[in-house]
Amino acid sequence: MSRVSDAIAAGGTWRRFWWHYLQMVIAMMIGMALAPLARMLFTALGAEDAYARADVMLLVMATTMVIGMTVWMLIRRHGWRPIAEMAAAMYVPFLVLLPFLWTGLIDRMILSTAGHVLMFLAMAGVMLLRPAEYMLPHGAHHHAGHLEHAAHAEHAPSTES
Numbered sequence: 001m002s003r004v005s006d007a008i009a010a011g012g013t014w015r016r017f018w019w020h021y022l023q024m025v026i027a028m029m030i031g032m033a034l035a036p037l038a039r040m041l042f043t044a045l046g047a048e049d050a051y052a053r054a055d056v057m058l059l060v061m062a063t064t065m066v067i068g069m070t071v072w073m074l075i076r077r078h079g080w081r082p083i084a085e086m087a088a089a090m091y092v093p094f095l096v097l098l099p100f101l102w103t104g105l106i107d108r109m110i111l112s113t114a115g116h117v118l119m120f121l122a123m124a125g126v127m128l129l130r131p132a133e134y135m136l137p138h139g140a141h142h143h144a145g146h147l148e149h150a151a152h153a154e155h156a157p158s159t160e161s
Helices: 002-009 014-044 048-052 054-075 080-102 108-129 131-135 147-155
Strands: none
Touching: 002 108, 002 131, 014 048, 014 054, 014 108, 014 131, 048 054, 054 080, 054 108, 080 108, 108 131
């Protein structure tokens, strides 16, 4: 947890961390507004039966949530690496549970409930990997993904004479 301690020492707060988390959850909910469009697309393609499957429908729902979260993280100027990590945190719990659905060990409701609980835990876990990214004010630090650019700029030869 030294990364957390370092972020707090640099002015980061748990309040900011959880506020950021809540913002991403809200962005995900807004992204879920795309679900009717996804359903219309499946219908237009004659694939209503595919959309009715629990695995397909939940992965489509996860995709709409990832879209909302990605847009928000881009607005907040996060780099692609933390965006990809957060997207993985949102998909992986469902992907891990799908074999249990396919073998009949769990049903659609358990898949949905367990997948969402694990997703929210995984998101918090991903955020703890980069506490400065989520605990510090946005103007007070470089976001992951932007750091590589800053590091290259520091070591680039000067053009000043």
